[in-house]
Amino acid sequence: MAETPALVLGIESSCDETAAAVVAGDRRILSNVVLSQLDDHRPYGGVVPEIAARAHVSHLDGLIRRALDEAGVTLAEIDAIAATAGPGLIGGVIVGLTTAKALALGAGKPLIGVNHLEGHALTPRLVAEVPFPYLLLLVSGGHCQLLAVEGVGRYRRLGTTIDDAVGEAFDKTAKLLGLGYPGGPAVERAAAAGDPARFALPRPMIGRPGCDFSFSGLKTAVRETAAALPQPLAEQDKADLAASFQAVVGAVMVDRTRRAIALMPPGSPLVVAGGVAANKHLRARLEALAAATGVPFVAPPIRLCTDNAAMIAWAGIEHFRAGRRDPLDLKPRARWPLDAAAAAPGAKA
Incomplete structure (x- = not known):
């Protein structure tokens, strides 16, 4: 009998998009809900960290419920919860990661902290067999x-x-x-x-x-x-x-x-x-x-290039398959380079 693909709930809140998604290990995106904050930040000509963090607090719970509903699954059916743990605007990262920790603790699910950049880096493997x-x-x-x-x-x-x-x-x-x-x-x-x-x-x-x-x-x-x-x-x-x-x-x-x-x-x-x-x-x-x-x-696809939670869920699936689990005291990080050994002249991660 074929093994049931893992189901992972992904949460993204590193900048000015609040997002939640449910993705299966066979590459099916069951839901991918993104709430843009463009109208909130447009008057300032750029992202205001405090406004972004407040918007995440206001909307994230509802987006998670919507993502689960659109996927047709309950939290009990989720195998793991993946959330952006950095890099990004630290207020927003804290909101998403803390929410993921609460869900993981309450539902007894594994927590996987995802590097936002790794979410982008692994997205091609969500849409194609990229070796x-x-x-x-x-x-x-x-x-x-x-x-x-x-x-x-x-x-x-x-x-x-x-x-x-x-x-x-x-x-x-x-x-x-x-x-x-x-x-x-x-x-x-x-x-x-x-x-x-x-x-x-x-x-x-x-x-x-x-x-x-x-x-x-x-x-x-x-x-x-x-x-x-x-x-x-x-x-x-x-x-x-x-x-x-x-x-x-x-x-x-x-x-x-x-x-x-x-x-x-x-x-x-x-x-x-x-x-x-x-x-x-x-x-x-x-x-x-x-x-x-x-x-x-x-x-x-363009919809997966900009910040979204499906990429976070997929990165979580990749790590889940490799046996990685994170403790509930995992710390959020404003900076988190993918290559920690690299010199960092002007690096933003």
Whole structure:
């Protein structure tokens, strides 16, 4: 008789999405409920940690009930509870992890604390049979890293940003150009109507040894270019600057990732994950790179690129299968690098 796949409840609260999901070990996502706080933070042009933490407190219990109801299961039928234990905004992490501890204690279920970055890193294995090792480009508002994913819990960092994360650069560019919040989708929308060749922006780190990134100088160049144009900026100027910025980011990603591919065993898949992986231009550039270098390309569906609880539940399943369980005094962590041995110039995790 076939073994029943594990059922794991996942909880995510590391930033400005409150999320709960139920995922089965055979890759079925039985529910994946995400409550966005965009409207709460939009007036401030960015995430306000105190507002985010309060929203998690207000909504998480109801989202967990909804996730269980949509999955058609009770808490008693869940095999383990997985929650983000870091890195992230510490107030939000505390809310999610404390809730998971209470549920685990009350229901007598194992607790698994998940590294939020590992949730992104393992998402490709939720949607496809992706073997280890693979190269992961992790790009989000707070992170920009190239990692060799060698197994569950085994990560080797090949490159990281030395200043801004790429998502942060998108957000700051959007704010500078008055494109709205959140910045990533706003820049992508504006760029669709722009000329990416109009402005000769710098292409930081391209051609340099290693796999590190830098976006601070590019952000400064966008600001200086915008300041030199007639004010207020015309809509076409904004679109052309957005398109030029996005094209440079794509070129930088391709250059850095090409170098990392050369450091991996031949044929290792290239995987892109994180919120910025939802950008269609960047996906297309990376997919073309994979084709040119002869490696498989895997990008999770856009709904699984941004923060969600299904990825946390799946990472929990991977660890549950490996026999890992965490104590109820597990501590939340604001910082938690996947590769603890790596040097951390400018690292955000």
